[in-house]
Amino acid sequence: ENLKDFIHELKGLNNIESLLKDKLGIEKVIVVPGDVEQDPMIKKELGKSAANYLKTIINYDSIIALTGGSTVLEVANGMPQLYSKSNIVVVPARGGLGREVEKQANTIASILAKKLGGTYKMLHVPDNLGKETVKSLIKEPDIKDVVETLKKADILIFGIGRADVMAERRNLPQDIRDFLEKNNATAEALGYYFDKEGKVVYATPSIFLTLEDLKFVKNLIAVSGGKGKAEAIVSTCRSGNVQVLVTDEGASFEILKIV
Ligand code: G3H
Numbered sequence: 001e002n003l004k005d006f007i008h009e010l011k012g013l014n015n016i017e018s019l020l021k022d023k024l025g026i027e028k029v030i031v032v033p034g035d036v037e038q039d040p041m042i043k044k045e046l047g048k049s050a051a052n053y054l055k056t057i058i059n060y061d062s063i064i065a066l067t068g069g070s071t072v073l074e075v076a077n078g079m080p081q082l083y084s085k086s087n088i089v090v091v092p093a094r095g096g097l098g099r100e101v102e103k104q105a106n107t108i109a110s111i112l113a114k115k116l117g118g119t120y121k122m123l124h125v126p127d128n129l130g131k132e133t134v135k136s137l138i139k140e141p142d143i144k145d146v147v148e149t150l151k152k153a154d155i156l157i158f159g160i161g162r163a164d165v166m167a168e169r170r171n172l173p174q175d176i177r178d179f180l181e182k183n184n185a186t187a188e189a190l191g192y193y194f195d196k197e198g199k200v201v202y203a204t205p206s207i208f209l210t211l212e213d214l215k216f217v218k219n220l221i222a223v224s225g226g227k228g229k230a231e232a233i234v235s236t237c238r239s240g241n242v243q244v245l246v247t248d249e250g251a252s253f254e255i256l257k258i259v
Contacts, residue, residue, distance in 0.1 A: 007033055016252050020245070023259040024237040028244045035250025036071075037226040042248055047074025050157065050223045050246040054079070057219050061087040063152050064112065065209060067094050067190060068105040069159035071223050076112040088118030091149050093156060093209045094191060095125030121146045123208065127170060127191075131205040138208070147208045156209070156217045160224035161188045162232045163201075176202065187232035189222065189241070190214075196231070198238030214241050221246065230254030 008014065013031045020029040032049050034042035054075070058064070066072050090113040092105030101107055106122050113120035123146050125137060137143050161169075166188035167177050183201040185193040191204035192211065200211070214220060220241055224233050225248030234255055236242055247255075 011249070013249065013252075016249075016256070020247075020252060020255060020259075023256070024234070024242075024245065026237055026242050026245060030244070030246045031252050032225070032246075032248050035225065035227055035248055037228055037250060042225065042250075043071060043074050044078065046071060046223060046225050046246060046248055047076075047078035049078075050075045050221065051078035051080075053221070053244065053246065054155070054157070057155060058088065058116070059154070062089075062154050063149060064088065064090045064116075064155045064157065065093040065150050065153035065217070066090065066105055066108055066112065066156070067158040068092070068096075068103050068108060069161070070103055071159045071225070072105075072157055073103050073108050073111075075157055075223055076108045076115065079112060079115040081115050082117045085117045088113065088116045089149060090116070090118060090120045091146055091153065092121075092123045093150060093153075093158065095123045095127055095206055095208075121149055125206060125208075127204065127206050129206045134205050134207075143208075150209050151213050151216070153209075153217050155219040155221065156214065157221045157223060158190055160222050160229060160232050160236045162186070162229060163188050163193050166193075170204075187235035187239075189232075189236045189239075192239075194235045194239045196235055196238075198235050198240065200239070211239075211241065219243060223247075225251050227251060227254045230258060234258050 036043045090109040109120045163185035185201040187194040191207040193202040220243040223246045227250040
């Protein structure tokens with residue numbers, strides 16, 4: 001840890017953090033050295049840093065909501081194992097993505113809950129459902145229970161992706177991809193697609209935690225790194241849904257060129 005602090009200071013990352021915080025207009029920025037796109041180990045560092053921050057805000061009875069993705073997975077992996085029991089509940093903010101089960105919010109919620117001695121809830125809903133199906137699903141008791149818990153979350157940890165990459169990963173139909181492109185969508189987070197200014201361009205129908213709900217979540221923590229995600233990170237910050245950003249040096253330098 002001492003070595004980490006030393007490198008952090010040596011690289012001037014403290015200054016970059018406070019510069020980014022001001023430019024992005026958010027509460028806190030944590031920057032780890034390196035770039036996740038250059039070295040996969042950096043994603044683990046990003047996760048560990050976010051987990052360390054998380055430890056400072058978690059309460060005995062916190063409700064933690066989280067999204068899927070390889071970065072949020074590293075937050076759960078980076079959390080040390082607690083050996084006492086807690087009343088912490090971890091809930092997925094999204095259903096499955098039709099992608100690898102290892103990176104789905106459900107799986108990550110179970111990993112993090114076990115680390116924290118708490119419990120978890122599951123949201124067994126595919127990502128590519130139509131609006132009507134989602135509306136009727138929400139009335140199902142099992143799903144209703146998870147959604148009600150979600151809306152009481154005091155902490156939300158989420159990933160940020162590039163709109164084009166996420167549209168591809170989620171296998172969105174061509175007409176929606178064209179729509180995203182035409183409307184200059186740059187970012188995807190929590191099922192929402194944002195443009196450069198942070199305006200919502202498109203919302204995935206299977207959203208259970210809405211932007212309206214986020215206003216009541218005390219801690220909104222985005223974890224996202226890599227030079228190629230800089231624009232997506234800026235857009236999501238501009239949408240007003242980020243309080244704390246945990247990112248890497250690669251994204252940071254690129255962000256400073258934009259803002
Ligand atoms: O919404 C964004 C994605 O979940 C980010 O996924 O961390 O694997 O790039 P990733």
